[in-house]
Amino acid sequence: MKKHNFSAGPCILPQEVFQKASQAVLDLDNSGLSILEISHRSKAFVEVMDKAQSLALEHLKLPKDEYQVLFLQGGASMQFIMSAFNLMQTKAAYLDTGAWSAKAVKEANLLGKVDVMASSKDKNYNYIPKDYEIPKDVDYFHCTSNNTIFGTQMKHFPKVDAPVVCDMSSDIFSRDIDFSYFDVIYAGAQKNMGPAGATLVAVKKSCLGKVDRKIPSMLDYQVHAAKDSMFNTPPVFSVYVSMLTLEWLKAQGGVKAIEKQNKAKADAMYAEIDRNPLFTGFAAKEDRSMMNATFNLTDESLKDKFNNLLVEAGVNGLNGHRSVGGYRASMYNALPLESVQVVVKAMQELEKQA
Numbered sequence: 355m356k357k358h359n360f361s362a363g364p365c366i367l368p369q370e371v372f373q374k375a376s377q378a379v380l381d382l383d384n385s386g387l388s389i390l391e392i393s394h395r396s397k398a399f400v401e402v403m404d405k406a407q408s409l410a411l412e413h414l415k416l417p418k419d420e421y422q423v424l425f426l427q428g429g430a431s432m433q434f435i436m437s438a439f440n441l442m443q444t445k446a447a448y449l450d451t452g453a454w455s456a457k458a459v460k461e462a463n464l465l466g467k468v469d470v471m472a473s474s475k476d477k478n479y480n481y482i483p484k485d486y487e488i489p490k491d492v493d494y495f496h497c498t499s500n501n502t503i504f505g506t507q508m509k510h511f512p513k514v515d516a517p518v519v520c521d522m523s524s525d526i527f528s529r530d531i532d533f534s535y536f537d538v539i540y541a542g543a544q545k546n547m548g549p550a551g552a553t554l555v556a557v558k559k560s561c562l563g564k565v566d567r568k569i570p571s572m573l574d575y576q577v578h579a580a581k582d583s584m585f586n587t588p589p590v591f592s593v594y595v596s597m598l599t600l601e602w603l604k605a606q607g608g609v610k611a612i613e614k615q616n617k618a619k620a621d622a623m624y625a626e627i628d629r630n631p632l633f634t635g636f637a638a639k640e641d642r643s644m645m646n647a648t649f650n651l652t653d654e655s656l657k658d659k660f661n662n663l664l665v666e667a668g669v670n671g672l673n674g675h676r677s678v679g680g681y682r683a684s685m686y687n688a689l690p691l692e693s694v695q696v697v698v699k700a701m702q703e704l705e706k707q708a
């Protein structure tokens with residue numbers, strides 16, 4: 355039975371990427387060797403790394419002479435402390451828009467003073483705070499562009515004089531924004547780019563090397579940049595599959611074209627949430643995420659009935675995060691519109707049966 359995969363992460367990737375990746379596990383480009391057994395210093399893998407880095411820069415429209423792309427390990431969670439190690443001198447400004455932001459705040463607190471500009475914790479993070487001003491004297495401003503768990507997304511970014519660090523784990527490569535506004539972008543691969551194991555970091559070289567503290571080698575962006583992400587063994591398979599997904603994205607027409615599709619999927623999903631009296635959206639309308647739509651049943655007693663309809667339709671991973679409950683439709687780049695239509699149909703079927 356065909357599955358419709360709404361998992362929040364790890365999550366759906368393009369079918370053709372799965373095919374190519376599985377072929378490369380058996381035999382990489384007719385070399386007689388598996389991607390899993392070649393040296394990361396081999397010509398074949400160095401080419402994979404170069405390609406992945408240059409495709410990432412191309413999709414983000416970032417100039418190669420100003421930005422460095424790194425593929426690191428430790429997930430986005432490692433970047434909470436790593437970004438602070440590299441940029442925090444004394445004080446930084448953070449926007450608290452969800453559980454991941456809060457974790458970033460906690461880590462940065464280990465290295466300096468963290469000023470939380472604003473927080474939406476008062477309403478279980480169902481909106482993005484907008485009224486705040488970032489002081490001029492901070493070392494950097496940190497924000498989370500898309501709040502995977504709560505289904506909110508920043509549509510505007512504040513005016514700021516300091517460098518901007520952004521956790522883009524769940525919406526990187528999904529919409530056409532001015533990425534050059536950011537000085538450090540990081541994203542765990544497993545939400546819109548590839549399998550778990552690699553973390554993409556795009557860093558503006560000019561904002562590095564300004565802190566006095568000693569930085570452990572493995573946490574130093576400059577060390578990894580100097581070795582072109584080969585300071586130690588990179589997560590080769592994850593980088594390879596990420597490269598395949600970035601190639602796929604280019605073939606789709608790039609970020610601008612995929613944004614159009616993402617918008618069509620989100621519009622279809624939210625239209626049904628708003629139309630159907632049995633459902634209610636969780637996030638404030640103006641802050642709704644194009645990637646993760648969160649919603650609840652208005653009558654909890656219909657839960658088993660709806661869950662059965664979803665199972666019958668082949669829908670996977672629609673359950674909400676435990677801190678929000680209800681449902682979450684994660685509609686990453688590789689998810690076809692058809693899958694959204696299947697969920698919409700199940701919602702309409704529930705209305706007929708109820």
Ligand SMILES: *Cc1c(COP(=O)(O)O)cnc(C)c1O
Nearest residue numbers: 429430431454502521523524542
């Ligand atoms: C999933 C996620 C993380 C955590 O990523 P790991 O790679 O598991 O550390 C951090 N931030 C956001 C926005 C996420 O969606």
